[in-house]
Amino acid sequence: MTDSHSRRLIVDGAPQPFAEGDSILSALLRAGIQPTSGGALCAAGDCANCLVSVDGIAYVRACQTQARAGLRVERAHADGYPPLPVTERHGPEIHARHLHCDVVVVSQGEAGKAAAEAAHADGNRVIVLDAAGGQEVIGVYPGPLVVARTDAGMLNVHVKRELVVATGAAEIQPVAPGSELSSIFTARAAALMHSAGVALGRVAAIGAAPDGMPCEHVEGQLLRFEDNGRGHVAAIITRDAQGNERRTPCDSVSVGFGLSPRNGLARMAAQVPGLTVRTIGDAAREPDIPPCPLAGIVCGCSGVSVDDLQSVWERGFRELELVKRSTLAGTGTCQGAACIPHIRSFLQNRGGVLQQPFTARPVARQLTMGEVSAGSHHTATPRSALDAEHRALGAYVTRVGGWYRPWNYGNVEAEYWAVREAVSIGDVSTLGKMQISGPDALEALERLYPTKVSTIKTGRSRYVLLLDERGYVLDDGLISKDSDTRYTLTFTSGGATTAELWVRDWVESWGLDVRLLNQTMSLGAINVTGPLATTLLKRLGFDQLLAFMEHREAVIAGVRCKVYRLSFTGEVSYELHHPAEHSVALWRALMRAGADLGIKPHGIEALLKLRLEKGHIIVGQDSDFDSTPRRLNHEWAVKLDKPYFVGKQALLRTNKLPLDKMLVGLEMDGPAPLEGSVVYRGESSDMADYAGYVTSSSFSPLLRKTIMLAWVKLFDGAAPERVSVNGRIAKRVQTPFYDPEAARARA
16 A cells, blocks of 8 residues: 555545645645635634544544544534434543643743743743643643643643743634635635645735745735635735725635734633743733724624624623623634634724633633543442343333433333232332431431421331421431331432431531441332232231331241331332342242232333322422422421421521412323423413423323423412413412322322
């Protein structure tokens, strides 16, 4: 194979040759290929006009990426955003290295080299990060920490003393009608492409001419660029001092409008405590301010035009930071490098003051998720002991509440009706489970919970809320009394870790004599639910009659269990808590014994329908960070006549305020709207009548209507009786939606 054949890129699926030393940009331009839909090229990483996808990584700067044989280059985003991945193909593994030094020099030229040599001569440990050498700094963080991306992965540099910014200056981009056309270059880029052997044809140069290449110099004010009908520049139109327009035909245009310092990293680092920042060379120069733009695209990343700037100015957005937010100018790939000079010029023209550049924040370049997460460690998502059983039964398993759990087993409606009409089992091993014991166990629980724990009898359980100091609901669950000095607590699957930390912290701060044992991982739990649940358990040796909210130890199918009589589904339910090593044997025994009863396992999807029909809340979904028991309509779970509990004083204070919103039940005909849908008062869809949002919604197979829980604002002290969701009317109803007397659960 010859050298020329081995040096090929794969561009949009077709091979393209490149020359020794080529960047992807120079290789593309030599082949007559524009990397994007157009725009002036700077060939220095300051604009967004040479972005391509390389080997599946989007937003790569073609000008700063060396051409290598076999690189797969795609221009798919030339007409929009890069496409989303259609497969779960994993990207390359990205590693992170940590280095320590006294001085970091971010260099793009001779000034940086000189600064590095001087710092080293003074006895400092120096690290030089040079984009031209493949170390592209993407952010400066507290620590102080300088983070760079490299071909070998992410580099985390911990700097002790000083950051020297020697990043040079960027050339100012043109802004005029037609500046989005191809074959427009900054002066440096034109000279660089010419030296790389790219044929530029007839070059018209306005402003400072490019070095070392033939061109026709054009005087006067830039008015516009003329299109050749194929998206390339055909001529440049200027106006001389006498007001006369001149048309200069050309194949390419070189624009030399001055320099703007690349001081984004310096502005970013100035916010980092404990770090000395020194900016040198062209990065410290005063910026050239171009004339106020009259027309055209100012921010190519976000498509912001001069007309857009004028529009937000007329609407009162006159500070640079506000203009940025209202137009999105400067929020794109180049992070304002191309548009800041023109926006500052525009605002100076309108307001008479040259405003400072807006705040620079990391990241300065787009990163892949692999690069963002390099060096981070994800805590493995836990699985219950029954995970393999669920998968063998065909379950779709996904992350729910911090665990891998079965979402459904392929037929949600069949799972639902098994609970309502026969018997079903569900894996609830993920529930938080904790034992608290010792002489002060009761005292600790009385202080923690807003219910009266002393009235719970041995062998009984009570639903409880866990509040924070502000009186907001942190979690919910059960307190079960095992003896006068031992209790079992349960928490939600997603809230168990926080709840454990909460309990331990308070107990320690009070100095109480208790022992805490987290049994979440060691104990499995299976929920047996449905009208035939009792029948099924009798077949496996459990023939004791349990009252609702009673618990007792028993041996079921040869497995020692603690059996809780409760209900989250609205039907007769028993939770069998047992050592996790016996979960599979117990599960299989239940499935075998219930085969002729129509037993089916149910997943989370069916469970969510069942619990919603009963109006049971899910903390974190139906509750928010400021949800009080009163707002949740759970005041019945709070006993304010207790001497003390965490959050009591906050409740006493907030209960004096008029209720502003509450969680209510809604019902409507037709399919269920998405959870999170906006709720409007009456039949309105005007934001002036915004009333809240839907937290839970489902079509009820039994009730044959859609039921919802929703946060709704109170108007004149009352929640509206009728609301609008997605243009459809819903009426407010009392919860539970199903079996309000709980006769079925207590049967």
